[in-house]
Amino acid sequence: MRNAIVVGGGLAGISAALALQDSGKWNIKLFEAGKTLGGRVSSITDNETGLKLDNCQHACFRVYDHFLQLVGRCGAQSSIKFQQKTNVKFTNPNTGVSGSLYDSKLKPPNHLAKSILKFPHLTFKDKLKMRKLVKKLSKMTEEERINLDDVSFEKWLKENGQTQNSIDVFWGFFVLAALNISVKEASTAQAAFLFRKGLFGNSDAFDVGAFAEDLSYIFENQISNTLIESGIEIYNSTKINSLIWNGEKYTGVKTSTEEFFADLIILATPHNITKKMLKDGPESTKIIYENLSKMNFNSLIGIHGLYNKKITKDDFHFTALINEPIIQMIFNRNFELNGEVSANIKQWLSIPVSYADHYIKYSKQDLEEEYKKVIGKIWPEHEKFLSKIVIVKTPNATFSTKIGSTKLRPDANEIIPGLILSGDYINNNWPSVMEGAVTSGLMAAATALNMDSWKNDDLWTNWPKPPRRGNQNWNKL
Numbered sequence: 001m002r003n004a005i006v007v008g009g010g011l012a013g014i015s016a017a018l019a020l021q022d023s024g025k026w027n028i029k030l031f032e033a034g035k036t037l038g039g040r041v042s043s044i045t046d047n048e049t050g051l052k053l054d055n056c057q058h059a060c061f062r063v064y065d066h067f068l069q070l071v072g073r074c075g076a077q078s079s080i081k082f083q084q085k086t087n088v089k090f091t092n093p094n095t096g097v098s099g100s101l102y103d104s105k106l107k108p109p110n111h112l113a114k115s116i117l118k119f120p121h122l123t124f125k126d127k128l129k130m131r132k133l134v135k136k137l138s139k140m141t142e143e144e145r146i147n148l149d150d151v152s153f154e155k156w157l158k159e160n161g162q163t164q165n166s167i168d169v170f171w172g173f174f175v176l177a178a179l180n181i182s183v184k185e186a187s188t189a190q191a192a193f194l195f196r197k198g199l200f201g202n203s204d205a206f207d208v209g210a211f212a213e214d215l216s217y218i219f220e221n222q223i224s225n226t227l228i229e230s231g232i233e234i235y236n237s238t239k240i241n242s243l244i245w246n247g248e249k250y251t252g253v254k255t256s257t258e259e260f261f262a263d264l265i266i267l268a269t270p271h272n273i274t275k276k277m278l279k280d281g282p283e284s285t286k287i288i289y290e291n292l293s294k295m296n297f298n299s300l301i302g303i304h305g306l307y308n309k310k311i312t313k314d315d316f317h318f319t320a321l322i323n324e325p326i327i328q329m330i331f332n333r334n335f336e337l338n339g340e341v342s343a344n345i346k347q348w349l350s351i352p353v354s355y356a357d358h359y360i361k362y363s364k365q366d367l368e369e370e371y372k373k374v375i376g377k378i379w380p381e382h383e384k385f386l387s388k389i390v391i392v393k394t395p396n397a398t399f400s401t402k403i404g405s406t407k408l409r410p411d412a413n414e415i416i417p418g419l420i421l422s423g424d425y426i427n428n429n430w431p432s433v434m435e436g437a438v439t440s441g442l443m444a445a446a447t448a449l450n451m452d453s454w455k456n457d458d459l460w461t462n463w464p465k466p467p468r469r470g471n472q473n474w475n476k477l
């Protein structure tokens with residue numbers, strides 16, 4: 001048995017720790033600066049209502065294989081629910097016209113074609129041009145995709161004949177929601193991955209999933225319990241200040257009062273913290289440090305509308321809003337939760353404001369006014385029943401998938417003696433999402449276990465398979 005220290009108890013650190021401990025070859029100590037595990041997937045407690053509210057809506061998708069394997073390994077199936085058929089609704093709040101993207105029996109990448117043909121927010125010309133590009137995206141080789149890292153996705157879309165309307169309504173919307181950046185600033189390599197793997201990948205890839213409890217629940221319960229039962233020692237509220245380098249390799253970590261030593265350190269912190277830890281590091285870390293110095297974050301805002309009476313129909317799940325810059329999507333948390341919201345709060349609407357870099361400076365009052373105005377276009381009576389609006393701002397939410405960002409991402413198998421890097425920013429194609437974080441944790445574990453033949457796309461063999469549609473053991477939306 002060898003000893004490893006994992007720094008960071010977000011999804012990356014949790015996955016690395018559990019996969020290594022499960023191998024029976026490693027003993028793990030996991031250090032987390034926060035009070036609980038979960039990192040950027042977290043809840044805040046609203047003191048007035050006592051409710052635990054998400055830092056922001058966290059959607060998952062059936063294409064998140066490794067994330068779902070982790071959920072299965074921790075026996076947390078009851079806390080995640082999935083659509084049994086892809087259905088992404090779009091509403092124009094000014095006209096009330098709505099239409100959905102849904103899958104049909106046609107083979108991918110054509111499984112959405114029927115719904116796109118009927119989609120009311122795109123013209124026939126938009127659709128014809130889109131069809132050509134979907135074909136081109138599907139045929140693109142991985143090398144061609146990576147070579148487009150320095151090209152703006154908007155520029156590439158225009159060069160490939162896409163209309164402004166399809167960029168605004170379709171391409172730009174998915175880039176905003178999934179990459180958390182504008183279509184103009186997004187790297188084409190990263191955006192192309194999203195469409196190839198997600199929307200136009202397997203027929204069921206874009207089935208939307210949701211947390212059926214507040215976000216912290218799964219971490220404080222099933223995940224913590226599984227880690228402890230597996231033998232991992234968890235040190236919560238323990239900030240690591242620096243790494244220990246003995247002149248030849250990394251050998252340990254330092255808190256403000258103690259030092260801990262191990263055969264291997266896995267640093268599963270966000271890229272800005274990792275950069276600080278590698279400052280003045282050995283020669284092998286210099287390029288990584290320089291690249292991480294060029295990485296940025298993009299912001300997100302979560303807006304929660306709490307009501308003392310239900311204002312939506314019970315079967316309303318979510319809708320994207322056409323041409324709304326701030327209130328871009330509305331989720332009905334009642335539809336997703338296992339139980340009621342609370343005795344006094346009968347409806348919880350959750351609005352993720354993606355790419356909120358500009359709006360993060362807005363006052364609470366301005367954001368509240370915008371919320372009331374836009375929600376009022378759809379449910380005109382809503383203010384009568386509105387108990388409270390809670391706003392959560394996260395400036396450093398996701399690493400930026402800006403033009404040229406792919407080449408800044410380090411690999412999990414970078415050769416740094418005694419140290420392996422992990423975290424959603426590690427080069428694994430995924431943007432800054434939960435699946436990327438779990439995949440990076442497994443990449444770190446695979447490197448530690450010398451599993452040279454394991455590829456990022458492979459399932460983790462020791463963990464349960466991810467659920468396909470209709471799996472009876474998993475909750476359905």
Ligand SMILES: Cc1cc2nc3c(=O)[nH]c(=O)nc-3n(C[C@H](O)[C@H](O)[C@H](O)COP(=O)(O)OP(=O)(O)OC[C@H]3O[C@@H](n4cnc5c(N)ncnc54)[C@H](O)[C@@H]3O)c2cc1C
Nearest residue numbers: 008010011012033039040056058059240424432433434437
């Ligand atoms: C508001 C918001 C909304 C999002 N929405 C979605 C979504 O809808 N779908 C989706 O898939 N993804 C979403 N994401 C992205 C997703 O949450 C992240 O990609 C993922 O959680 C990152 O996991 P990680 O383990 O790489 O990093 P983190 O979760 O940041 O984990 C790193 C951990 O390291 C700890 N740490 C930092 N410094 C130290 C130190 N010195 N010592 C010890 N511990 C330390 C931190 O406390 C943290 O727990 C969202 C993120 C945010 C912030």
